[in-house]
Amino acid sequence: MSDLELSNRAVRGRALPRPPRAGTVAALAFVAFLAVATVAPWLLQTADPLAIAPREAFEPPSAAHWFGTDESGRDVYSRVIEGTATSLLIGVSATAIGLALGLLLGGLAGLGGRVLDFVVGRVNEVLFAFPGILLALLIIVLWGPGPVTATIAVGLSTAPGYARIIRGELVTVRSSGYVEAARVLGHGRARVLARHILPNALAPMVVLATLGIGQAVVWASALSYLGLGAQPPAPEWGAMLSAGRTYITTAWWLTVFPGLMIVLTTITTTVLGRALAARDGARR
Amino acid sequence: MTSRRIIRTLPLAALAAASALVLAGCTPAAESPEASGDPVTGGTLVYASGDGEPSCLDPHVGGNYPQALIAGQFLESLVSLDDSGEVIPWLATEWTASDDGLTWDFTLRDDVSFTDGTPLNAEAVKVNVEHLKDPDTQSSTGYLALGKVDSVEVVSDTVARFHLSAPDSALLESLTQPWNAIESPAGIARGMEENCLAPIGTGPFIVDEWVPQDHVSLVRNDDYDTGPADRAHDGAAYLDGIEWRFIPDSASRYAALQAGEVDIIDNAQPDTLDQAAKSGTLVEIDAPRPGASNRIELNSGQAPFDDVRVREAFIRAADVNDGIDALFFGTAERSFSVLSSVEPLAYSDETLFATDLDEANALLDEAGWTERDADGIRSKDGVPLTVRFPVSTNQSIPAEQSLFEQIQATAKEAGFDVQLEPLDLSGWYGALFTHEYEAVSAPYTKVGPDVLRILYHSDSITPAPSGYFANLAQLDDPELDALLTEAASESDPDARAALYEQAQQIILGGFYALPLYDQQNHFLHSPKLQGVRAMPTVSTPTFADAWLAD
Secondary structure, eight states: HHHHHOOOHHHHHHHHHOOOHHHHHHHHHHHHHHHHHOOGGGGSSOOOOOOOOOOGGOOOSSSSSOBOOTTTBBBBHHHHHHHHHHHHHHHHHHHHHHHHHHHHHHHHHHSHHHHHHHHHHHHHHHHHHHHHHHHHHHHHHOOOOSSHHHHHHHHHHHHHHHHHHHHHHHHHHHHHHHHHHHHHTOOOHHIIIIIIIHHHHHHHHHHHHHHHHHHHHHHHHHHTTTTTTSTTTOOOOHHHHHHHHHHTOOOOOHHHHHHHHHHHHHHHHHHHHHHHHHHHHHOO | OHHHHHHSSSSOOOOOHHHHHHHHHSSTTOGGGGGOOOOOOOOEEEEEEEEOOSSSHHHHHSSOHHHHHHHTOOBOOOEEOOOTSSSESEEEEEEEEOOOOOEEEEEEOOOOOOTTBBBBOHHHHHHHHHHHHEEEEBBBBHHHHEEEEEEEEOOOSSOOOOOEEEOOOTHHHHEEEEEEEEGOHHHHHTOHHHHHSSOOOOOSSSEEETTTTEEEEEEOOTTTTOOOOTTTSSSOOOOSSEEEEOOOOHHHHHHHHHTTTSSSSSOOOHHHHHHHHHHSSSEEEEEESSSSSEEEEOOOHHHHSSSHHHHHHHHHOOOOHHHHHTTTTSOOBBBOHHHHHTTOOOOOOOGGOOOOOHHHHHHHHHTTOOOOOOOOOOTTTTOEEEEEEEEEEETTTTHHHHHHHHHHHHHHTTOEEEEEEEOOOOHHHHHTTTTOEEEEEEEOOSSSSTTHHHHHHHHGGGGGTTTTOSTTTOOHHHHHHHHHEEEEOSSHHHHHHHHHHHHHHHHHTTTTTEEEOOOOOOOEEEETSSSSSOOOOTEEEEEEEEEOOO
């Protein structure tokens, strides 16, 4: 992004909208599916996700049980649907927490002057020295396992990354040509901040957040897989994956389907994030 | 050649006999050519354990099954059991009890040294008993087993005299256990920290190195020539050593065995046992542990299970039969006794455990748990009918954890809110120590029916020096206490059996426990491994006579 491109906002109106790609359409369709699964899972379910039927355990996928049955005879398809809300809720909330904290820290560093920039920068570097998942584990050790803790843990662990990107954007935009021009034209600090700096610096955050949800879902699943997130018998994707792992050599459907949901969700958010990024780039 | 069939046909025979038959029945000597032949010297056996890695290799400290598994390779006991359950000589060659049962003389072998050179003598036995009884040792299993032993007197170099506070019909059975094994006094004198890293015994192997979270290296004791009286051969072990690995993940453990990276695995899972039986390329050892069965104890020491009606309601509501069949692929049989089926005195009563949801609901109504919330959870005076159920992920295999989820689901139909809490071993002990549980599954392995005294006598509500208390049902019944105390002193076998039967009737009839199945103890090994057997004592494998065929 050159300054010229960034400041040439007049182009925006004339750019022809590109037709959405097939991938984007598929991703949007999957998001719609996930949304229904989250808000009204019973519309999609074929059975009670918690109802056990030991005599029907370990049945492979069939017309009656699309994704087969698990070790307690529960319907895997209905459990995967039921788990969507938990997994997505953890993903979205964790991203929101991470982003909010990132905004606060990044804002302080990018706009608060040298001393604050230095302090936040060093704290961030210390946090970066730990892998995010380790930080999340630490938080869970302190507060005990559970979906809420997992959400907070993932959120807190992703915050430093957001903070750093937000600070970078703020610094770039603050010293850009159009901001300087606005200052020269005599606009007040608040007006420049509100009209020019924030909108331009924060636009990429939408893209980041979309990409982040996918990552957060993977992290949340990882924590549940380790037994630190959702507790039994709650059907969370990571927890299902973990429970099915025992039978991976004899009942593949216990791991493949929850795993597929995690993969598809991550791919979907990535595709959408990129589409948003492309649109955002074109707009500028 | 599925070993469990063989075991089932035996009318409660001693575990030992079963194990021997299992081996005889399973070793594919007739079928596979490589299995035949003479013992081969050399080679390092790789053992993969799915049990939690011990925090201390000295089984006197604490005293759990993972410790017994490995300690049996380097420590030995005073006596052992043979295949028919008879007590046989080991480090002690003979023993006599006084008429009042309060004094026992053990004559020791005079030609045995510990692997650090310290001689085995009466003084060593005295030091070991004192070590077990010292609160600083934090012993639980070994400490409880020697509860009636007041002191040991050194009569001569080879004769150790045990002075008891009361007659103990279980003394010999207790002394067969790895938790009461005899260690070098010089080793013990090094202090707990050092002794935990490498206890010194008289066994076929010596602890060489322990890499925590990874493995323990054991090397052959070249001077070894003891072993229990029924040992297959004299002299040192065939194997150069054992690499004792910890692979907690069951699928990885089985994969490592299939790939030939390891020679034997413990805690083989039901689905893999089923698979292995079908493929026929691996050998199974099914050695149910003695002592208690796997059962869910209901904490009668606090609400809501201080009310027998609520306990019975829970047991009537929890439907486990179909779950056991499905989850264990037919490798585990439902138990209706608190004792293991290998215990000859086990008393079983199936009629007490018939599932009956209507009966459960009626009992709960009668007990005053009449309010129900939107989810169907009952409450009484605003207190919900919550059953906190800490689950040790180290001790409960995945199939068992799934079974608990099924119990959770079926008990909910009667209005119980069962809260399963998967915990690691330390977190699980923590929940027990602080009484933050209503239900718990705690396997307890001990030789003989005296395990009932340890699990259900009110004395066992008082924590052992380790902090553990074995009476997790918190059963406090003077009549039962009297029966168990009397049985433990009764030397007449028939009278003893009658007393234990009465005691078990009280325990089962009071709905203090929901028996599930025997403590599962399945090993899978490659046909290359020969001569391995499970000890008739606590079913741990011994490699003193084992070899790896080419």
